[in-house]
Amino acid sequence: MNTPARLIEDLRSRGQRATPQRHAVFEALWENRSHPTAEAVWATVVEHMPTVSLRTVYSVLGELVAAGEITQVDLGTGASRFDPNTSGHHHLVCDRCGMVVDVQVDHDDVRPTNSAINHLSADAHRARDGDGFRVTGTQIVFRGMCSRCDASDPPPPPPHT
Amino acid sequence: MNTPARLIEDLRSRGQRATPQRHAVFEALWENRSHPTAEAVWATVVEHMPTVSLRTVYSVLGELVAAGEITQVDLGTGASRFDPNTSGHHHLVCDRCGMVVDVQVDHDDVRPTNSAINHLSADAHRARDGDGFRVTGTQIVFRGMCSRCDASDPPPPPPHT
DNA sequence: CGCTGATCAACATGGGTTGTTGATAAGAAC
DNA sequence: GTTCTTATCAACAACCCATGTTGATCAGCG
Numbered sequence: 001m002n003t004p005a006r007l008i009e010d011l012r013s014r015g016q017r018a019t020p021q022r023h024a025v026f027e028a029l030w031e032n033r034s035h036p037t038a039e040a041v042w043a044t045v046v047e048h049m050p051t052v053s054l055r056t057v058y059s060v061l062g063e064l065v066a067a068g069e070i071t072q073v074d075l076g077t078g079a080s081r082f083d084p085n086t087s088g089h090h091h092l093v094c095d096r097c098g099m100v101v102d103v104q105v106d107h108d109d110v111r112p113t114n115s116a117i118n119h120l121s122a123d124a125h126r127a128r129d130g131d132g133f134r135v136t137g138t139q140i141v142f143r144g145m146c147s148r149c150d151a152s153d154p155p156p157p158p159p160h161t
Numbered sequence: 162m163n164t165p166a167r168l169i170e171d172l173r174s175r176g177q178r179a180t181p182q183r184h185a186v187f188e189a190l191w192e193n194r195s196h197p198t199a200e201a202v203w204a205t206v207v208e209h210m211p212t213v214s215l216r217t218v219y220s221v222l223g224e225l226v227a228a229g230e231i232t233q234v235d236l237g238t239g240a241s242r243f244d245p246n247t248s249g250h251h252h253l254v255c256d257r258c259g260m261v262v263d264v265q266v267d268h269d270d271v272r273p274t275n276s277a278i279n280h281l282s283a284d285a286h287r288a289r290d291g292d293g294f295r296v297t298g299t300q301i302v303f304r305g306m307c308s309r310c311d312a313s314d315p316p317p318p319p320p321h322t
Numbered sequence: 323c324g325c326t327g328a329t330c331a332a333c334a335t336g337g338g339t340t341g342t343t344g345a346t347a348a349g350a351a352c
Numbered sequence: 353g354t355t356c357t358t359a360t361c362a363a364c365a366a367c368c369c370a371t372g373t374t375g376a377t378c379a380g381c382g
Contacts, residue, residue, distance in 0.1 A: 017327060017380050038370085056329060058370070076235035079369060092294055101294070133253055133262070136305040144297040178349045178358060199339080217360060219339070240338060 001069040001084040004030050010067075024049050025060040029070060035081040035091075035100040075100060075141060090140035096149040103142065162230040162245040165191050171228075185210050186221040190231060190245045196252075196261040198240040236261060236302060251301035257310040264303065 002010070004026035008018045028036075028044040036044070042057040061082055064070045071083045075091060077098040085102060092101040163171070165187035169179045189197075189205040197205070203218040222243055225231045232244045236252060238259040246263060253262040 012381090015327095019328060019380070021329070051330080053330060055331085055371085059329090062371095074235065074237040092296070094294070095297070133255070133303075133307050134305045134311055135253070135303045136256070137303070139302045139304065141300045141302070142294075142296045142298070143300065144295045146294055150295055173350085176350095176358095180349070180359060182360070212361080214361060216340090216362085220359085223340090 001026075001029060001064070001086065007064075007069065020049065021045075021052050021056050022060050024052060025057055025064075029064070029082065029084045032084055033102065035073065035083050037079040037081055039079070041082065073139075090142070092142045092144070094146040094149055095143050096145055099146050162187075162190060162225070162247065168225075168230065181210065182206075182213050182217050183221050185213060186218055186225075190225070190243065193245055194263060196234065196236075196242040196244050198242055200240070202243065234300075251303070253303045253305070255307040255310055256304050257306055260307050 001007070004023060007026050008023060011018050011022065024045045025041060028041050032044075034040070038058055038061055039054065041061065042052070042054045045052050045057060061070070061072075065072045065082070068086065069084070071086050073081050073083055073091070075081060075093050075098075077093065077100075081100060089102045089104060092103045093099070162168070165184060168187050169184060172179050172183065185206045186202060189202050193205075195201070199219055199222055200215065202222065203213070203215045206213050206218060222231070222233075226233045226243070229247065230245070232247050234242050234244055234252070236242060236254050236259075238254065238261075242261060250263045250265060253264045254260070
C-alpha cells in the first residue's frame with residue numbers, strides 16, 4: 001500500500017474526505033506485517049482514537065481493498081485478514097495459533113498446465129471450452145505449526161491476532 | 162476416501178453404527194469431484210433419503226474429516242467444501258461462480274526455504290526459533306475465471322454448487 | 323459559514339456452522 | 353425378539369463474521 005500521507009492525498013483528489021479515522025486505519029496498516037483481522041486493526045486504532053467504531057474500520061478496510069491498496073486474504077483462520085503488502089508473495093500459516101508469515105517461494109512461476117488438469121467433472125470440461133480457464137492469480141499457503149506451538153503441546157497458546 | 166463399503170466396515174470395527182444416513186453421505190461423496198458444500202452434499206443425499214436432516218450431514222462430514230477420509234477446504238467461496246480426493250493435488254477456483262477444479266502442478270515440490278522467509282515480524286522470528294516452522298501441507302489455489310463466466314459478462318451465472 | 327459526506331451508537335440481518343433439547347428410531351449383540 | 357445404546361430427528365438457539373440500517377451528530381472542505 002501507499003504511505004498514509006499519499007492515501008490522504010488520493011482521498012482529497014477523489015473528492016473524499018481526509019478524516020482522522022481513515023488516517024488512523026492507514027497508520028495501523030502501514031508497514032504492518034502481522035496480517036491483522038478487522039478486529040485487530042480496530043484494536044490498534046482504538047489505542048489512539050478510543051471513539052472509532054468497528055463498523056467504521058470495516059468500511060475503511062473495504063475502501064482500501066476496493067482501491068487495491070491492501071489485499072483481503074481468507075486463510076481459513078476464522079476471520080479475513082488484511083495485508084498491506086500487495087506485491088507477489090505467499091503465506092505460511094500456523095494451524096494452531098493462526099499466525100501468518102510472508103514467504104517467498106522457490107518456483108514462483110508455478111502454473112497449472114491445461115494438459116495437467118485431471119479428474120475433470122462435467123463442469124470442468126465446460127470450463128475448459130474456449131481456451132480454458134483464465135488464471136488471474138496464484139495463492140500458495142503453507143500450513144503447519146510454528147515452533148512456539150510445536151513446543152507447547154496442549155493447551156494451545158492464545159490465538160494470534 | 163475409502164469406498165462406502167469399507168467405511169461401513171470401519172464404523173463397525175470402531176463400535177459405531179452403520180446407519181443408512183451415514184451410508185448415504187458416503188455414497189454422495191464417493192467419486193464426487195465437484196467439491197460440494199455441506200448443503201450440496203445434503204441435497205444429493207435427500208434425493209434418496211428425504212428425511213435426512215442437514216444437521217446430520219454436518220455431523221457425518223465432521224466425522225469423515227476427523228477420520229482423514231475427506232478434506233475440508235476453505236477456498237473463500239463462502240462455505241467450506243469437502244473433497245474426497247485426499248491425494249496431493251491443488252485447486253483452480255472461478256472467482257465468479259465458485260466452480261472448483263482439481264489440478265496438478267508443474268513443480269509439485271514447491272517449498273518455502275527458510276532462507277527465503279522474509280519480512281519477518283517479531284512473531285515470525287520466534288516462529289523460526291528451534292528449526293523454524295514445521296510445514297505439514299501445501300495448498301495452491303489458482304484463481305481466475307472459467308470460460309463460461311468469462312464469456313458471459315454480467316450477469317454472472319448462478320453460483321456453482 | 324454552509325453543504326454534505328463521514329462517523330457514531332445501536333440495532334438488525336444474513337450466511338454458515340455448531341450446540342442443545344427431548345423424543346423417537348433403529349443398529350448391534352445376545 | 354429383546355435389550356441396550358447410539359444416531360437421528362425436528363426445532364430450536366447460539367455463535368462468529370460481516371454488512372446493512374437508522375437518525376443524529378460531527379466535521380472536512382470549498
